[in-house]
Amino acid sequence: MMAAETKKIEKYDKLTDEQKADPKNIKSLERASSELDRFGRRYEAAGKMLEDSNKTVQDAISKAIEKGITGKLGGSINVSMNGPMQATERGFIKGYADHVKDFEKMVGGAPGTGNHTVLFNFKAGRANYMVGHDTVNLDYPGRSVIFHELGHWWEDKSPAVHNAALAFLENRTYGEKLRSLNEIKGTTGHDRHEVARPDKFLEPYTGRDYHGHATEVVSMGFQHLAEDPAGFFKNDPDHFHFTLGVIRLGHGLPSKEEISRH
Numbered sequence: 001m002m003a004a005e006t007k008k009i010e011k012y013d014k015l016t017d018e019q020k021a022d023p024k025n026i027k028s029l030e031r032a033s034s035e036l037d038r039f040g041r042r043y044e045a046a047g048k049m050l051e052d053s054n055k056t057v058q059d060a061i062s063k064a065i066e067k068g069i070t071g072k073l074g075g076s077i078n079v080s081m082n083g084p085m086q087a088t089e090r091g092f093i094k095g096y097a098d099h100v101k102d103f104e105k106m107v108g109g110a111p112g113t114g115n116h117t118v119l120f121n122f123k124a125g126r127a128n129y130m131v132g133h134d135t136v137n138l139d140y141p142g143r144s145v146i147f148h149e150l151g152h153w154w155e156d157k158s159p160a161v162h163n164a165a166l167a168f169l170e171n172r173t174y175g176e177k178l179r180s181l182n183e184i185k186g187t188t189g190h191d192r193h194e195v196a197r198p199d200k201f202l203e204p205y206t207g208r209d210y211h212g213h214a215t216e217v218v219s220m221g222f223q224h225l226a227e228d229p230a231g232f233f234k235n236d237p238d239h240f241h242f243t244l245g246v247i248r249l250g251h252g253l254p255s256k257e258e259i260s261r262h
């Protein structure tokens with residue numbers, strides 16, 4: 001529709017002055033422009049709606065998690081920091097604490113009970129999480145990066161989450177061959193040893209294989225929740241529900257009493 005209106009306007013531009021003055025052509029131009037305006041307003045409204053629904057989904061997730069856990073919530077998630085002090089001084093890493101708080105709110109506190117401290121080690125290069133060391137290496141603490149890396153931490157802290165992640169990955173990618181990420185994505189930026197089974201994940205990276213030591217399914221799930229929860233729900237509901245499930249699972253399976261109360 002929009003393309004047709006645009007074409008009409010382009011066509012008018014190419015007319016001779018005499019043709020441009022023709023009331024019939026003027027009328028048609030006016031109609032096309034007002035249609036375009038209308039589309040523009042609708043497009044804007046749709047964008048606003050998506051933004052609002054994302055906010056609603058995020059709030060609902062936080063509330064559902066708080067309400068769903070009838071026992072003790074996990075303790076607070078603390079971050080200790082290591083890295084070039086000039087980064088702090090420049091305000092470079094400002095805001096990271098808010099993202100950690102948001103993450104804490106989304107998952108309902110640290111896995112299990114008690115306080116948990118994660119080390120943020122600021123250094124150049126691609127962000128990664130060191131399994132078994134409660135350590136995130138990162139050069140820029142954006143919201144997506146923090147949710148992603150804390151997702152690795154979440155999986156690392158809970159054997160039940162890790163096993164669920166392996167099962168989910170196996171189930172989604174059953175029968176698929178491992179391929180190099182560069183080949184899958186047509187890129188050259190990944191190391192040669194980075195392989196994945198891409199399935200129909202929103203990002204092929206989600207299917208990355210670590211020989212069973214870790215997965216990307218929890219991390220990418222948390223990243224999608226940080227970036228676009230409504231889109232995540234719409235485009236990969238299976239992965240979306242899995243991610244909500246591992247949030248609950250990280251706090252321990254509900255007791256029989258908790259289940260019978262519902």
Ligand SMILES: [Zn+2]
Nearest residue numbers: 148152216219
């Ligand atoms: Zn990752």
